[in-house]
Amino acid sequence: MDWESVFATRASRMKASEIRELLKLLEQPDIISFAGGIPDAKLFPKEAVNAAFAKVLGGEQANAALQYSVSEGYRPLREWIVTRMQAIGIDCTAENVLITSGSQQVLDYAGKLFLSPKDTALVSWPTYLGALGAFNAYEPTYDRLDILANREPTSYVEAAEKAGGGVKFAYCVPEFSNPTGETIPVAAREKILDLAEALDIPVIEDAAYQQLRYDGESVAPILALDIARNGGDIEKTRTLYCGTFSKTLAPGLRVGWVVAAKQVISKMVLIKQASDLHSSTINQMVVAEVAKNTFDEQVATLRQTYGHRRTHMLRAMERHMPKGVSWTKPEGGMFLWVTLPDGMDGADLLAKAIRDHRIAFVPGKAFHADGSGANTLRLSFSCADDQMIDTGIERLGRLLLAELAG
């Protein structure tokens, strides 16, 4: 049959991302790649995970672990999350928590719940590519959530109306953002809430990297600030906090969560039920077991290892980057964000980088919903050892120097 004539709706216009194609080019073993944004598999808590699977399947819980379960998620895991949320100022109960298949799924559900075609989502330029992918399925337009610009709330509404819909939510990654590595300071978080209140829209707080802080002071989550504004009552808040075990325990388990007012969670539970019934029962039980036993120890290991790599890469950048190139100094996460002189193009550069210098990175343009950012690129240090960093950043420096000279 002629499928193109049948793909009539939103999801049909999604395209494979450039990044995806790019990453396929990087499988040659001699290339030093700073392109991937994934955790280092050598750091996964394999023994703890293995022991937890054996315990769950060897005991009385085995039947329940393999059976259908409730869409809300495994209650002991939700309760463990509650204690962790309370420790960072988010006073909530298990009824405010839904377990999802990674935090990516929360972004999809937010699109499903809030967006109609032509509505506007506020996102930063640049922003997490997976968020744009999740939202794109619901055919929104994007406007720039640019807190420093001090735009009037009415200007967002006017732009949205011009695009044919309304402003439906603001999305951000407040800590060590993918792709920039930057953290939104508390004053800017308050401004996001001011804007969201003025527009009466929800805030999607993507906290995927929150536990991975290597130095500096932790900043209150937007949901915690929102709760404080509302007399301590999470039920009056507008923020959806998205968490995940993918960056701390293991992404292959696909376990994440969302915390919000019960009104939101109850809608998302219905969406969850209709979309995949529930996340894997056994994986939720295993995550609950591993989290209870080794979460803090595991996060401490990650902070030490990734923190060292971050510092090592920043020092290498100081040594090798030519004048005119600038980069972020992240306090956590997995990424540095490099800004090249105007007129340089990260995508053009990548071809030369792979071909002539055997290094790779992600050009920054794809992270910009408006198509800007050609002169930016993302470097990941999460899977790079000292020698890869020393050699790779030196090569990058040589490439950029040659480009600037030429």
Next chain:
Amino acid sequence: MDWESVFATRASRMKASEIRELLKLLEQPDIISFAGGIPDAKLFPKEAVNAAFAKVLGGEQANAALQYSVSEGYRPLREWIVTRMQAIGIDCTAENVLITSGSQQVLDYAGKLFLSPKDTALVSWPTYLGALGAFNAYEPTYDRLDILANREPTSYVEAAEKAGGGVKFAYCVPEFSNPTGETIPVAAREKILDLAEALDIPVIEDAAYQQLRYDGESVAPILALDIARNGGDIEKTRTLYCGTFSKTLAPGLRVGWVVAAKQVISKMVLIKQASDLHSSTINQMVVAEVAKNTFDEQVATLRQTYGHRRTHMLRAMERHMPKGVSWTKPEGGMFLWVTLPDGMDGADLLAKAIRDHRIAFVPGKAFHADGSGANTLRLSFSCADDQMIDTGIERLGRLLLAELAG
């Protein structure tokens, strides 16, 4: 914030199903329930699953098992599925297979890919409740896929236009359907394809129960018939075949699949990537291992046990049902479908059944997209032993006799 004003889109209008509420009533231990439609947890291949997790996590695959993986799914599992599909007349390659989080997720993706608000989905009355739930998020209307009625294709188009959209697909459960237990004969499957060709729409073939045949001859899948119509070329077909390991191995692992033309699969891969990146890597590896080692043995056990329960329930029905009550005689699956005399109401009856007779079933109305079917109910035998069936069906007979007399 005032959330009701923000829930502006499709998913916001979803309501908790009656069934969900109902099942909460059934937790009293003295109630004999034929309401649930889940596999018997005592029959899960626990040892095989346990051994597979230990093997995957104890070997060289451990890092990969816990890492992010491709949206298409774990290749060895897709290849195993290909061999099984070929054995039932579906000639395909791994590129025609996407692994999903249960077959429920395929139904959600089908809605996302094909439906815009006011479009029409063709479904049988009654139909699987989870399908209606998945499609409802995309705000379609429903028309009746009633092959015996010999309706003109144009009448479907006219009805859809009146509802404000077009006919976008036909959905059915061809084997041992949930809720009726009935199987669509090959001639009717061909008629569904005839209609789909006339309307130029896809067919969603939900094969959740296909392996659970207890007697009778197996019938060619709709996708196999579609391939045969198209000179053996799956790329020319219009059918999406949805499979799952939930009814054969274990639903708590959340592993299912869809087989279709590459044009469909490539779109669904993008939807998968945007919605939850991929299904749990480790669970896919474990399912591949368990399937390879024990699938046939496991299915043989299930057929024997469930088949016995089916037969036992049918015999009990013969003994205890009063005149005027009829029921299906399924060749497989988990369900009988009971039709009461006109004017009786399954929902009213359920209250009495629970309160006065300590038995439970699911009233049939919820399975009807048009609100009909008040005089029907669904009985599940999958988790019922002989004594439960003998006692429970006797009680049901007494209840119905009293109702008919009163």
